[in-house]
Amino acid sequence: MELRAYIVRRLLLLIPVLVGVILIIFALLQFFSPVQRAALYVRSPQQFRNLDQIIEKYHLNEPVYVQFFYWISEVLKGNLGWSKSVNMPVSDALLRFLPATLELLIFTVPLTIFIGIKLGITSAIHRDKPVDHVTRGLAIAGYSLPAFWLGLMLLMIFYGFFTGLFPPGRLGLDAEMVVSSASFQNYTYIHTIDGILNLRLDVVLDALRHLVLPVTTLTIINLAFIMRIMRSSMLETLNKDYIMMARAKGLDEKTVINKHARRNALIPAVTVSGYLVASLMAGAVLTETVFNYKGLGWWSVNAAVQLDVPAVLGFVLFIGTVIVITNLIVDLLYAKIDPRIRLG
């Protein structure tokens, strides 16, 4: 019963956030002239010829609240405007570039969480010892690295020095041909998965080869985040009475740490994974740009530079929605793991 009330409460809290994101985007729109804003209602290139008609139809010269009404009804219908940088509707562009970013995250998220937790525990166990200082120093260094610079340095070594070992882009020319050929079924547009489903190992390998550097970059940069949380939560747990109890009754240190401390210390690490998604998305924007990896981040940067406003705003709306939903899922998981939350 309490869990249901909790879920309902969380769902209700979700609404003001989404409304807020929409309001911010709408407020940003007011920076532009009606002609520029008209691009947000365009659905095909032909319509650019009669923008006046659009301004008329969506009441772009009228008071703000009237405009908001017309705008929001279009957004709710899924019409986010025309992205001139890639020459397609924003909603189509979102769907087209999403799989690439998903592919990047599928590999980065588990790696980051796994290594981050591992390092955090090691660091906590050896607090103030050289191991701790080195691990923490490395994690902080990783966090301080500019994603775009790290990417360029990695390319310099693994693309320049080892000629073409891990190239930028998403697929090589050969693999690109295979993927776009008629015999290749694109189930998900995530090339590694599609490659396996089509039994084309060459595509899988090529996709992986292009993924190595972006995944490495994103992992290194986001590692410190999980590690830091894990370390302090582990330190706190190790000071709990039940740990003293476990040690007092003569359990060996390994059992104490793995069975008693780690499980409880993991809880805060789970709660921050929602923030991890946010931080990865921001990292993906720069990483995809550097590696010319054509995902959502690449598209949004490209759009921002070309002042393709509908694309940037559509991207922000999309990311906001994704993160709000992720946080909801994390909250629900958290309530399931930790009874204190739903009962407290």
Added chain:
Amino acid sequence: MIATLLFLAVVFSAILCLPVLVIRGRMEKIPGGTGEKTGRWENFKANLRPQIKELKFSLKRLRKSPLSIAGITIITFFAIIAVLAPVLAPPADPNRPYNIPRDGFSQTPKPPNENHPFGTTEGQFDIYYGVIWGTRTAFTVGLMVVGASILVGIVLGALSGYFGGIIDEIIMRVTDVFFAVPALILAMAFVTAMGPGLDSVMKALILVWWPVYARLIRGEVLQAKQETYVEAARAMGASNFRIITRHVLPNTIFSVLVMASLDLGAVVLTAAGLSFIGLGAPLGYADWGQMISFSRNWIVGPPGQPFLYWYTVLIPGLFIFFFVLGWSLLGDAVRDILDPKLRRK
């Protein structure tokens, strides 16, 4: 420019005043510390004793933490570069010192030589000049954004935490919205709307960064509100304003300072990212992010010489990296030292 300097002066003096506020705040908490009738000064000294003890303990821990020492060293180094910029790299035109001098217009970078100690990057911009004056840009962006965010955060966070109720609910829902979109992405949208440029980048970053401090200060205020000394002040008839400014806020300062230290790095990193994308400083402005974007076409040299243009990538990148590293190291170490949960264990 003058506005910038004025703002910096305000932020600096605010930071310098904080310890005084802390001490004054605490002085009023324990009236007549030693029991006998003494003057203000004796009273003050007696009340200060535990604080000095704690401060000494903190300094001891700080000295024992190699990471924090490294952080302080790095930041001092950069501060010296920023202050001495006109000496280290005398500007050709004193009115526009942030414009990197160009030596011709050729695209191909030139390696370090007598005239250009770090070489020139794409478009023959002098790398040495760019990174030296870029340090000033980094400090300006970092201090402006963090300073302004703290100011906004203090006002909104204190209101939210102290009064609670509907004010709290509204302010917190607004911060939720800002947390729903990563800072870099939201700032990117703001800059796109306001038009590219360093000013837009700073405005956009302030717009997306204040919720961090509003939340932090709200949390601290909520905690401080429970303390007996706040109840005592209220019982003595102190006004809300007085309680907030004299009793509650001074006790939130340490966590704000830790956060500010970590954020100074993060803000500069985000700003550099925006500049790298091409939304930041105008062409030729001394800015680290832009200098890295110049190097994008030169990461791979001709066959046989893969690292021919290393200086275009490595040098500005190292400047950003160490700048952010310094603030992160300091913030991280200080956080551990000041965290009462971990402090004495």
